Amino acid sequence: MSLEMIAAVAGLAVLDMLSPAVAATTMYVLLRRRSGAFGLLTTYLGTVAVAYFLLGAGLMFGLSTWFDAVGETTIRWGQAVLGAALLVGSWWVPTERKPDRGVDSRPLGRRRMVVLGLGTWVVEFGTALPFFGAVAMMLSADVPIGQWVPVLAGYVAIMIAPGLLIFAGWRLAGDTVRGRLEQRSAKLATGSRAWLPWLVGIAGFLVLRDAVAHLLD
Template structure:
């Protein structure tokens, strides 16, 4: 597994840290100050990470079985269509709704909320699916893609972990800033999501072009 593949996949993971749901729910729980905050946030963030890891593993295993029997040229043209569609769609991204909120502070509720976050953001997890496609195209061994996928989902929930650690370290001194962040509308979220979709679309088109025009177009993860 080359450093280029690692860098590309983890770079896509950094795009996924821009998701508002993990940040919003983490701030909501911290500011509400329930008992067992550590257990509740650990359950929530763990559920989000586990759901994405499980989905990624299923996609990797499924794609690994299907891709070899599909004509490479046909698959590449399919990637071109998908990538161009994403590039066009990046200019027409609708404004996102508010992130879901926790209604009760129980471990079970936080587990369900974590799964709800996964479902809520499933349709916009474009960098995630681009990363899965890149790892599949690279033909990584199971141990390699599992480690890389694990790092990806850890980076996805990193903002929540960092907010939690900041709260543990600074306590009430962070309340004013956290309340501002929670109350502030997601200004610029449309532009941010547009850039995320555009970058993912570009990477998909580049991967397809490397298949259709070998020797002319090269990508670092191949």
């Protein structure tokens, strides 16, 4: 795997990291639980990471044989179409979300953290376009398993990094940041989703750029 591809995949991972679901859930847990938050968060973040890794591995294994049969040129054209579609479609991505309906009073536990993690995995399908773009790039380049496994693991680690960073800041600053977390949590729950078109557009550009570079080579 070339350094250029690793950089492109890393860039897509950083874009995926901007999705607010992990950060919002982390803040929610920290504001609800003063003790035992670390165990709950590791369960939640681990569920998200494992779910995305298994999805990526399944795509790499399941589609690799079909990709070999189709041929690299056809695959690259398909990748280019995907990137162009994301780039153009970013102009029509909705930027508003419904406000929060109220405070959830259900108790928190590890089982519920697993459910929240799987829920994040399902709900974020619509905004995890950088993830699918990264998988498509590695599939198109026929990256061997010994290379794409650590890259995919690093990708999902970057995806959940905001949760770990927020928890670390919470432990260092304590309740002094509680007010800020409450404000930020409310903003994520009811605020604008103006970041989403940019995320989709940049992901489309990176996927399209990689395909065009290989087609012109």
